[in-house]
Amino acid sequence: MSGLYFHIPFCRKACTYCDFHFSTSARGREALLDAMEKELVLRAGELGDAPVRSIYFGGGTPSLLEPARIAAFLQLAHDLLRVRRDAEVTLEANPDDVTAERLEQWKAMGITRLSLGTQSFRNARLQWMGRAHNADQALRSIALIAGAGFASWTIDLIYGLPGMTLTEWDEQLAIALGHGMPHLSAYALTVEPRTALAHQVRLGRVVPAGDEAAAAQFDHLMARMKAAGLLHYEISNFGRPGHFGLHNSSYWEGAPYLGIGPAAHSFSGNTRRWNVASNARYTTAVEKGEPFSGSETLTAAQRTNEMLLTGLRTHRGVQLDALPVDIRPDNEQRIVHYVSQGLAQLDGGRLVLTERGRHFADRIAMELFAEP
Ligand code: SF4
Structure with missing residues (x-):
């Protein structure tokens, strides 16, 4: 079994804590997406005959793309690879991109699972994080997704925020559970080097939450999810039976996967490969048939x-x-x-x-x- 990952490196705004590879400029976008299609054609053979059990559109913000672009990637994957009929197909979406019409389009093209970048239901927190959406959009998009008939869906929340209390964290979890969420990814905020957040910390404008507060919130998270019937199947992931994320589980199980796009990683079972983390260099190299990745064979x-x-x-x-x-x-x-x-x-x-x-x-x- 194997997985296929598409890295869509574009975002509307730069979140202050984020160290993923993305650009807020749409310049060169179509050429980059063309290059990604070309990369898939070039590299599909690396998965051999292994059936593909999961496809994941991550980023960046894949929900920014025209649905026709996502549908074209999916069609190409089906043309080139042995994608299982029951494959899990996940799309990461931000609340400001979710509309009833988009949901219908995503479902019609074969997306089976939506991963919503909610992060918080408080406007002050969302603004502080530099998110492009507000709390109303988060709530509205969850209500739409819950009623849209996808096989599964999940939301992301962040804890360990400066000054966060257990009351605030409990309120966040209660809102999510109140919408019947079948899966949750909850991450403790980390201050990654070379982010705007790290800069603010260095200037003394932000004081990160202490380890004790984050640990208490993690304990509360585990207790709250257990009481609600969500299984803690990975440190940051909780799901109802039948709703565990297959794609990420493949990473944890060491299954092979092919990563397409700038900064995407691939794994063959013993060799790891990573694409250059630059939109311009990636596009040019793929177009010219030049190397665009590094690799190492693991001991x-x-x-x-x-x-x-x-x-x-x-x-x-x-x-x-x-x-x-x-x-x-x-x-x-x-x-x-x-x-x-x-x-x-x-x-x-x-x-x-x-x-x-x-x-x-x-x-x-x-x-x-x-x-x-
Ligand atoms: S939307 Fe996601 S990928 Fe884009 S900057 Fe924010 S956290 Fe990073």
Whole structure:
């Protein structure tokens, strides 16, 4: 099974915290999208005969595109690849792009799942983040999506905002749950280097939330979702049964995927490839038939460490005896310690983090890393 990802690198506005690759200028947009179609033609063979079980339009803001462009990408994927009839096809959409007409168009072309970049239901927060939408648009778009008949949909929310209280966070979750949300991705705000937010922090204009506040909000998130019947299947993701995101699950399971577009990553099972993160350089290189990506073949230790980092974030954990490098001899005492401290459970050789352990998932994974 494999996945296909399209990176649509255009946004209406630059959100202050964002470090994804995108441009707020539409210059060269059509040429870039043409180049992406060409890239798919060039590289479709990399997936071999593997059936494609998920297609994901991410970015950037894919919902900015004319529906005909998205439909053309989908048609090309069906022409070139073995896309399963029941494939999950996700489109990331921002609330300011969602209308009843657009929803119908997306559904008609084969989008099965919408991922809505909500982030907050408070206008002051949305303005502070530099989002292009307001709280009314967030609420209206959710109501439209909930009634539109997609197989699934999900919303993104951000916690760990400066000054956020548990009351505010609970209010956000209550609003989302009140709309019958089947899936939630909730992210703690991080201050990434080279973002406008990092600049404001450096100037002392923004004081990031403390770790304790973010941890309390994470605990509240887990409790609130559990009570509402959403399973915590990955650190940042909660879903009702039947609504877990297939595409991202493929990343965590190490399945192969093909990434199309500037800054898109691909994985073949042991080789990672990344496209140049520049719209202009990408377009020109694809047009001229020049190289536009870098790659590395992972060693057994690197694959082991990636499996630890991604697997320990999931509710399935990591099957220790299936790792490319056996890390057990070097980590026997550590693993006993995690279990005795209530941070992890060991079940048939599978190491799974508890709710408490999920606070420290990255640290635990790194402590268990295989030597390079
Ligand atoms: S809309 Fe998404 S990709 Fe675009 S700037 Fe905002 S967070 Fe980044």
